[in-house]
Amino acid sequence: MQEHDMSWVRTEMALAQPAPARERGAYAWVRKNLIGSVGDTVLTVLGVAIVLWIVPQVINWAFINAVWTGPDRTVCTTASQGGIQPDGWTGACWAFVNAKFGQFMFGTYPIEERWRPILVAILFVALLVPMLIPRVPRKGLNAILLFAALPVVAFFLLVGGVFGLPHVETPRWGGLLVTLSLSFVGIAASLPLGVILALGRRSKMPIVKILSVVFIETVRGIPLIVVLFFASVMLPLFLPEGVSFDKYLRALIGVSLFAAAYMAEVIRGGLQAIPKGQYEGADSLGLGYWQKMSLIVLPQALKLVIPGIVNTFIGMFKDTSLVLIISMFDLLGVVKQNFADANWATPQTAKSGLIFAAFVFWLFCFGMSRYSMYTERRLDTGYKR
Template sequence: MQEHDLSFVRAEMAAVEPPPTADRGLVSWMRRNLFASATDTIFTIIGIALVVMIVPPLIQWAFINAQWTGTDRSACATVAQGGNQPDGWSGACWAFVDAKFQQFMFGRYPVDERWRVYLAAFLFVILLVPMLAPRVPRKGLNAILLFIVFPIVAYFLLVGGAFGLVRVATPLWGGLMVTLVLAYVGITVSLPLGVLLALGRRSHMPVVKLVCVVFIETIRGIPLITVLFMASVMLPLFLPPGTSFDKLLRALIGVALFASAYMAEVIRGGLQAIPKGQYEGADALGLSYWKKMNLVVLPQAIKLVIPGIVNTFIGLFKDTSLVYIIGMFDLLGSVRQNFSDANWASPQTPITGLVFAGFVFWLFCFGMSRYSIFMERRLDTGHKR
């Protein structure tokens, strides 16, 4: 047998070569994402120009020229306006935000009783975090504590009047506390109520379907301001003499019903996206209507419409500022209310307060948006290859 020369055969695997220089590093990333085509290059140049035009003046106003400390308007007014700043000065008046920060957070809630607000916020956070974390066990118990037990505990903590706690009337509430209360109740009520309305609108029972359709189309056909006016002004006219509801409670009901109508349409879109075979498969297994919905249809439908659900939540959170129209002072309302304080009347006070309120709203909305993206990626398993 003829022997073969194996000296040219590799005896071990070749070492992994690094990618070409042109395909890695900052230059490669810019080539792929910013200058991949002529259109991308044009939009990149326009974007850079806008950043150069907007960001440096904004930094100058918000940080470099800003006034961080002060006890009255003189800290944020020019000499010509009766203040201490040089003529032509323009900067953020963060001293105003610092001086009014407690009012922006709590309104006129008594200072000695604000520990109750802190305790309620602490309980909310320690219940919310494990609810949002995917791998934490006992979600059912967590949901019961967050959505059933916590509202009762928070009510007695914030309102008082029992267990030795001083009663604090809701007209004294304000600031971010009212914004979060409205948003929490609206979100907690609108999702399950929206699911029921969506199922009712697709029901084969004519009366149930008609009631749900009329409710959804009526609420969606009028602005939230009208709903709040109806709840605040018109509702007491239809009640028996001597009967009245707290204004905050009326606002909570109005916001929750308004959001539930929009939520119902979002959920209905998810229900219509489920293939007919899923319904038929559940029927073939002998599942009842509610088991079919809870175990087969709704989990798939809700997963499909997570962006729409979160979009409704974000819109609800921002719409809470409309309660200012009916005499309630949420975060934005508290900021605007303090513009009338003569001790802080200066040209820079309003814009600084509004920027602060906008930033707080953005923080919460951005947080909800990012968590929505996280959940979409985690649950997006049906179409992966």
């Protein structure tokens, strides 16, 4: 029997080789993403030109020519370098933000009691951060403390009237305190309500399905301003004599129900995207309806619609500014309210205040967006080639 020469056959795995020098590093990234073609090169040059034109002006306005401290508007209309400018002071008036910062954060909450919302904020961060870190253990206990225990503790701390704490009426709340509290409660309530409404709309029970459809389509068909106006002004007319709810509580309910209707449609889209085989597989295992939904269907559906869920959260966070229609002042409302202060009533202070409010809103919305992208990547367990 003739032997075959096998000397040409590799007996060891080839070691991984680094990519060619021209395919790695900063130059390779620039060549691939910025100057890969004539069109890319033109857009890159145009974008760099716009940035070089805008950024120096922004830095000059926000930092170099800005006024950081001062007792009143005169510091923002008189330049410390070169006297009065022809068109007024060309820098930001951060002195206005600095002077009104306490109101921007807490509204007219009593100064001597502001340690209470600060303590609530510390507890919120202390419970939220471990919840967002995947590898931190005891997520169940953390969720219970964050979504069940913290709201109760926050209510007694902020409202007072117990344990020797002075009572603080909710009309005195304002600023970022109102924005964050409305958003947190709305997010915590709208997600489970949205899940229930989405399941109800897909239910085979006619009454449950009809009620879910009527609620979702009715709420989604009217603006949030109308919902808030109805909750604040019209709802008390339908209540028995002597029965009333706090205006802040009515705003909470209105925002939560409004967001739940939109959340239900987002989650329904995720439920419809689940292949029929997943339902049939769960049925073949003998799982009941709630077991099938909680263990098989909903985890997959919620993972698919993370962008839509976070988009609803971001929209709700920004829509809290509409509570101004019912005489409640969130961050933007308090900023605009302080424009009427005769000591600070100038166009420069108005611009600076609005930009400060915009930056705070952007900071929270950008944070939610980036974390949702991180969560998507972490939960991406689809088939990979």
